[in-house]
Amino acid sequence: MDFGFGIAPSSTINLDKVDRSRFTRLHELEPDVYKCMACGSCSSTCPAGRFSGMSVRKVILALQRGKEKEAVRMLKGCMLCGKCSMVCPRGINTRHLILSICRIYNEEQQ
């Protein structure tokens, strides 16, 4: 029966249901991905952010929370200019991290 409304999807991130296999693979390649303390330097300096909302911080977070689609959408705007790696206070090699994500995760699967 059509009531004119349905059960609204939950916005809650359920960590029990997050498939961690790909992130585990990413972590093997990029141990520093866990070093991010979400300061946001990368996002604020990102030239692609202006055009596409790209933010390395958000990508890392989104992948950990199982929001891969969102991460892929942002990554497609990345120009790999490397400013984020220059400003990262924790010395994370963000460029290689991004490339590794682009290899492990698949936009087709989203």
Next chain:
Amino acid sequence: MKENIVIIGGGAAGLEAAGQLIRLGYSPIIVEKEDHLGGHLAEWHCLFPDMTPASDIVGRLAGAVSDANIFTNTEILFINHLKDSYNVMLSNGVSIIARVILFTTGFRLFDAARKEEYGYGIYNQVITNSDLEHWFRTGDDDRIGSVPMEAVGFVHCVGSRDEKAGNAQCSKVCCITAVKQAIEMKKRFPDAMVYCFYMDLRMFGKKYEDFYISAQRDYGVRFIRGRVSEVSENIEGKVVVKAEDTLAGKPVRVTLDLLVLMAGMVCNPDSTKVASMIPLQTDSDGFLKSKDNILEITSSSRKGIFYAGACTGPKTVPETLAEARSAALDIHNFIESL
């Protein structure tokens, strides 16, 4: 030297101050209400950032005061203010006339059950930092390890920075303690996911930041910025935790096998009781009020009454020890000036 110095509290501050005073040639009297020395430190397993066993520290501190007069299992019944000294009446019948009293009465761990939404004392798998240390120390706790530990959570700031809980202050040590305990859990249960729910991470001390990075990178401890709002139990007896992942701007929920509440430091009511006998001023946070928070942190507004350690506010062990030494020197100078 025949000057009576009463030290109230045989914890880290009391022991260190007594040790220093002995070296300066005094014979201090330590009054401790418990049956053992070392205070909270004696209940702890090991300390950040070098994982030093707490028992080693207590052993060394207690070793330095073996010559002192120590009354354990003893409480202060009353203190009378005489002309320029104090008459301290102890529960064991001893009465001491002293011109100097040092308060090293410390803190009390926040009663985590007061944060009802976290269900401490109601949900089996919710424990406190202190319970966890007890388990580290003795291995005696059925709640840990009896079920597979797939996910463990730590809640920072339980009863700290919480006006509703009556404690607006930061307890200073819980952040790093949570990091330390998370690492220890990860060492014992390498396959477990370990989450820390925090509001702010205050890694102010020496090597704390290294410790934090190591927890993230080497141990994979996951830090989620957001305070746990409520805890419930599911049909399997696991703990279901709800929080907001404020970095994602989304609510987050996770099922845990164990939830550790980082109970903070609050003022010790016993300290307040003894202070009211003189009486001494207390601060808005309930801790004893120093004469000045920068210049005279170890002095009270009353002549001959000194403070050291967490009786004036949350402190780390090194800070407590430094204050104890400082108080010993202040007492020495005070006696010299008499």
Next chain:
Amino acid sequence: MIYQGKQKIWSEYQKEIPDDHWFYVRSCIRQNFFPGAEVMFMKICREELGKDIYETPYHTTCGGIAYHCDTIPQETVMTIVARQFSLMTEAGYENYAASCITSFGNYIEILETWNEFPEVETKIRELLWKACRREFVKPKYVAHASDLIYKFRNDIAARAKYRLVNRKTGEPLRVVEHIGCHYSKMFPSKGVGGAEYPYVLCGMIESWGGNVIDYPERRHCCGYGFRQYHVKANRGYSIANTHKKFESMEPYHPDMIITNCPGCPYFMDRWQYAISEIEGKTYGENGYGIPVLTYEEVASLVLGYDPWDIGLQLHQVAVEPLLDKMGIPYNPDEKYKGLNHKDIMRPELPGVLKCC
């Protein structure tokens, strides 16, 4: 679950509930939803327990729905409430009992506000005087009607004909208790058992023989949320919350749900039908739903009243499986007979949810 831990909290959140002489105000909406509930409350109090419960036809809405929908300012709702208090004062009562949880929360919130800001109270007194030349004395005690039933739960248990026990197996029934949000979430000390682990319904269930289920989403809202339901565009959000609760309680296989709020039983009852239509899923046994009852209805059943006399035929989810479990006899042919055996007509049966 450590039961002693809960007992400790319950012991800390006990409120004083006078024994007798109550001024009773009804809910705006309950009589349409579950018309038997308030009638049975009066009946139980007056006839079974012999209490003095006074009500007046002159009382109005408390303004709570409008207030929570942000359609009237606080002064307005306070003035409405002041008028209710003046009716109580006129009638010579000082104990105020509300049938509705939102009303109860509203009264408590207003009294606390006046406590903190006496100048507001003065202003409201002036407004009331200007509006209808009335004056009032603030009630000495404010209780929710469920507080009263809680207080008399053991008296009711002593008179009980039936218990919340499966007659066949002898096992206690698994009962979900759902407390209205406005009962104690705003002022924990004003509810029996506090906000986190309210005891008001648990006490009834325990006293009448049932087993309380503590499931993860126990604290969650029923989904009504005023604006979330009243605005059709938000209704998906409303039902999503109800859905979440049912998903959470499902593994415990509850036999029934007891509530103490006007909206909650309605939404938990009717949304089970909507969920079954949208998702094709039902939560009770054999395609039935989980019966949702108000505490007055449960008290009435326990005391042996006829299910149809207390209006259980107006529930969307069929109560027959519950009646069977409790061993309460009922006549299926009488289900849709109203007063004086007047036919009130059979409702159309839903597609998925089984309703006898």
Next chain:
Amino acid sequence: MRERFLTGYNDFVLPFMFGMAFILIWCLVGMIRIIAQLPREDRRRFFLSFLNPRILLKDIKDIFCDCLFHVKLWKRNKLLGYMHSSIAFGWFMLIVIGHIEVFFYAPHRAKLLYFPIFFRYFMAEDDSTMGGAFFFFLMDFFLLVVLSGIALAMIKRIHSRFFGMRRTTNPSFMDLVGLYSLWSIFPLRLLAEGFTADISGGSFLTKSLNTVFHAFLGNHVNMLPTWWAYSLALCVFFCALPFTRYMHIPTEILLIPLRNAGVKIRHPRKGYAEAEVYACPSCGVCIDACPMGVMKTHIKDTTVYLNRQLRRHNEERIEEISDKCLLCGKCTAVCPVGVEGDRLRIAQRSLRQYNITPDYSRIDTGELVRECSFSGPTGGKVLYFAGCMTALTPQIRKAVESVLTKAGIGYEMMDRDGGICCGRPMLMAGRFAPAEEMIRKNTEIIRASGASTLLLSCPICYRIFRENYSLDGIEVIHHTEYFDRLIRSGAISLGHTATRYVYHDPCELGRGCGIYDEPRAVIAAAGELVEADKHHKESICCGGSLGSLTLGFDKRQAMTANALNNLTKASPDSIVTACPLCLSTFHRYADRPVEDIAEIVDRNMN
């Protein structure tokens, strides 16, 4: 001159013949393979190059200079140069003169491949041939030259520092086989010819040897085995050659005409790249050149090892080495045979498959054009593109803008509020398609802006704008060049101070674009210019390069320290560079001021 044997043949020539045939066939097949792998367009260009006399002459000159005389090595270190050219040129001359001898004295044997090699065995001098004595002298002379080279090579193995090399390549097993067989060829030849010196004649070397050691060399029983040994040594060398670094000898001869024809690397394993890989002589000059070399752990990541792994198809190591490199281009700059370590790596990176492809189609260039469009009449306008990195070093942008304003030059900024990346970092990661998309977008903006000059501050941008953008009609210029021009044209003038400046050549500006003199001229106008220990194309990368994909922040500090050490040899007051990335990298660890040229110009402008 007379023939000693009627047959003109002995069995000992067989090993040599076998080896020779093997290596000739191998090289022929290899050459055909490489040429076949070239894209059709490159192949056409290669063949056509032989019809161009200018290129042909250059081919011949390069082959002589590079393969025989090793001119580049002479420039680097005389001893090293002598060692290589003595062996290469000496051996070459032995072969040439051997053939001349055959041509003169036994023309009917000219068909026999082995005859010139074993000439002394088959031919004997008679009293009348003075010419023979002359050639014998030459042969002995060049043999001595070669032997001296071999002796130096032996010393170099023990002590490479004599040859100006701090570190040298670690030879593989096959390299050692080749090495020892090569070393043994010429002493064996000397010995063999020593035996025949009293029969066939000889000159100052062989004859004297025979006289001095007559007791041994006069005994002809040992003669034939020695000639066998000589032939066998040649055989072993030729047969081992394809599997050793000595393959560079024949490969380089192919590489030179390919390069002169303008062929470029398109694929890391095929065609031109393969020629480069096999042309690598494993000399190890790149090891010392590599900025990563300051840390021992990175030595095996230098170009010489990349080439070795490419030959071995060790995929895991190839990936690792390719990703780690800073792409500073110094190995390419110093390589004696012209192996392009940086381009090889980029090509390798380009093979990688990614599952997420960037998409910039939604970027609205219209908005960016509006931000930088010129108002008023167009023509002669300067469009300033500061670049992403300059956003992190605002002092550069501020200084450039200040100079432009003070000089009264009308300009607009292309990325005041951030722009689209130039594409070079993406290109360096081997992802060409997204880089192309950025290039297209930026071209669109630049063309629409109506600028006639594109001024750049970042050498990374500058290089890609020069190499990969087609902005015909728009001049692309770096601010160092631009300021130099302004000074020379008198549009601006600088006040001279006594400050001692050292100039750091940024990799992309110096080696990348060949801009060395302009920045120095600008600095010299403002103060005293001193040079670093290593400068111009030998300049050492600051360590901050975006070229490396895997080098972590913590691994770069030692490189930066090393580069700073190099810069401060002449005790300058201030370090000057012309790249935002070098600037911020040096800033982190320098013990004295680090500035961009623009800052100096701005400060000293009259």
